[in-house]
Amino acid sequence: MKFFIDTASLKDIQEAQDLGILDGVTTNPSLMAKEGISGKNNIMRHYKAICDIVDGDVSAEVIATTFEEMIAEGEELAEIDEQIVVKIPMIKDGIKAIKYFSERGIKTNCTLVFSAGQALLAAKAGATYVSPFVGRLDDISSDGMILIEDIRTIYDNYGFETQILAASVRHPLHILQCAKIGSDVMTGPLSAIMALLNHPLTDSGLAKFLADHAKANAK
Ligand code: G3P
Secondary structure, eight states: OEEEEEOOOHHHHHHHHHHTOOOEEEOOHHHHHHTTOOSHHHHHHHHHHHHHHOSSEEEEEOOOOSHHHHHHHHHHHHHHOTTEEEEEESSHHHHHHHHHHHHTTOOEEEEEEOSHHHHHHHHHHTOSEEEEBHHHHHHTTOOHHHHHHHHHHHHHHHTOOOEEEEBSOOSHHHHHHHHHHTOSEEEEOHHHHHHTTOOHHHHHHHHHHHHHHHHHTOO
16 A cells, blocks of 8 residues: 655655655645645745655645636646646546546546545546545544445446545554555555554563663673
8 A cells, every 4th residue: 555645744744755655745725725835836846845855646736626727737737747646626627627637648636535426437537546535524424434445346346547545544543444445545644654653562562672681781
């Protein structure tokens, strides 16, 4: 399973990259705003800075919501770097834009997906990635993992190549559930990735190993 980090923080991206397990980055307008990035030139520069840190795909979301504007904005984003994946919302014009970009070899990530039907449409249009938001479904008492399972089944039934990118991942259990189901990618905050490291028996076991070593080697 690929690990993407869901942030626009260069510091967090660098930390995940330094761990050696990072496969890509996803961003969205809220995450860019959280980092205080505004204005077209600054936003474009920030995407380039992200691409310079990581080796994999970097999702950059369009703000436009009409077909023509999404094409114009997406083409500009795609020119920043070959790592850029144009992130497009799951709306009617978005599906048309995904089809347009897929026919021209530009990678896309269909975002704001909350149903299997939406994921089926994204795959039919040729999306590179589909982003079901598991955490936001959990927030409304609807099991986000059931959606991941349904999309996995549908894509496997027909051999769709669209990769399931589980988004809105909030904690390590989400990551493990995605891995068990067979999500191609998960994207989450640095905290969820780092939380996978932790186990109290690892900490106490290491402390004992080091203490025993120190005792045996004391003069
Ligand atoms: O980038 C989209 C998604 O991952 C957002 O997550 O936590 O705001 O629901 P969240």
